[in-house]
Amino acid sequence: MGLRKSLIWVTAAFALCVSNAHAEPLAKQLFGAKRTASSHKAAAFGSYARGCASGLKQLPETGPTWQAMRLSRNRNWGHPQLIDFAIKLSREARKHGWAGLYFGDFSQPRGGPMLSGHRSHQIGLDADIWLYPVSKLNLSRNARENISAISMRRSNGAFVNSRWTRAHHEIVKAAAKDKRVARIFIFPGAKVQMCNDEKGNKKWLRKVRPWWGHHYHFHVRLACPKDSKGCVNQDPPPAGDGCAEAQQWVNNILNPPPPPKNPPKVKPRREYRLGDLPQACQQVLVSN
Numbered sequence: 001m002g003l004r005k006s007l008i009w010v011t012a013a014f015a016l017c018v019s020n021a022h023a024e025p026l027a028k029q030l031f032g033a034k035r036t037a038s039s040h041k042a043a044a045f046g047s048y049a050r051g052c053a054s055g056l057k058q059l060p061e062t063g064p065t066w067q068a069m070r071l072s073r074n075r076n077w078g079h080p081q082l083i084d085f086a087i088k089l090s091r092e093a094r095k096h097g098w099a100g101l102y103f104g105d106f107s108q109p110r111g112g113p114m115l116s117g118h119r120s121h122q123i124g125l126d127a128d129i130w131l132y133p134v135s136k137l138n139l140s141r142n143a144r145e146n147i148s149a150i151s152m153r154r155s156n157g158a159f160v161n162s163r164w165t166r167a168h169h170e171i172v173k174a175a176a177k178d179k180r181v182a183r184i185f186i187f188p189g190a191k192v193q194m195c196n197d198e199k200g201n202k203k204w205l206r207k208v209r210p211w212w213g214h215h216y217h218f219h220v221r222l223a224c225p226k227d228s229k230g231c232v233n234q235d236p237p238p239a240g241d242g243c244a245e246a247q248q249w250v251n252n253i254l255n256p257p258p259p260p261k262n263p264p265k266v267k268p269r270r271e272y273r274l275g276d277l278p279q280a281c282q283q284v285l286v287s288n
Contacts, residue, residue, distance in 0.1 A: 031112025053111035065100035104128035195243035
């Protein structure tokens with residue numbers, strides 16, 4: 001084969017590969033279409049924002065101390081440890097005057113990228129828990145689709161508002177003290193408020209991390225279960241209670257620092273395809 005023909009063949013082969021790559025469905029379309037979990041043993045594969053999960057369990061829509069919200073999304077699935085954690089925390093909420101908890105998104109039946117919303121929640125170890133002070137647990141399916149969550153922030157997240165109570169503090173504290181929990185995300189003002197109000201040991205506050213947008217709910221992330229060998233933990237939080245760092249977030253909200261002169265260009269996030277996920281996710285996807 002001459003050089004010219006070789007170049008033509010290589011170019012054509014490359015174009016075919018590119019074409020096939022773009023023809024492959026997005027991973028979120030594949031995982032979002034699954035309505036039930038896989039029949040394998042419960043396991044998490046990959047990382048919180050790039051992975052999948054087998055053997056997930058569905059949180060019952062309603063229990064003695066909880067209700068799952070936005071049922072049409074079919075995102076009330078999690079690793080058995082996450083389901084156990086959520087139910088136990090809902091019982092704890094009763095000790096502080098609430099009827100229980102409203103649970104938002106956990107994961108899809110087989111984890112993986114979601115059709116909309118979250119970048120994480122992909123391996124069955126993330127849960128959104130409403131900051132709504134629950135007084136009743138008899139919401140209809142329709143009500144659960146339409147009821148509004150309640151914001152707890154003031155001044156763009158620098159402070160809590162008048163709806164924040166000691167019960168919120170104690171429920172987040174109970175979640176953080178569970179040994180299975182790796183991190184909790186909540187808006188900066190809430191973290192600072194808890195730092196100021198906690199008079200006992202503040203060690204648990206290390207897990208509570210300030211993050212944008214988490215003023216209607218707090219986000220709990222469990223560490224990888226010991227028997228999930230393909231699961232990748234997030235790096236642990238920095239040492240200390242993190243209160244000074246949270247205060248700096250608040251300071252920056254109230255007095256924003258000047259923007260950098262030459263900000264780095266932010267590359268748009270690429271949508272994952274099945275080949276971008278851990279290899280085990282292919283089996284998770286096709287199994288019964």
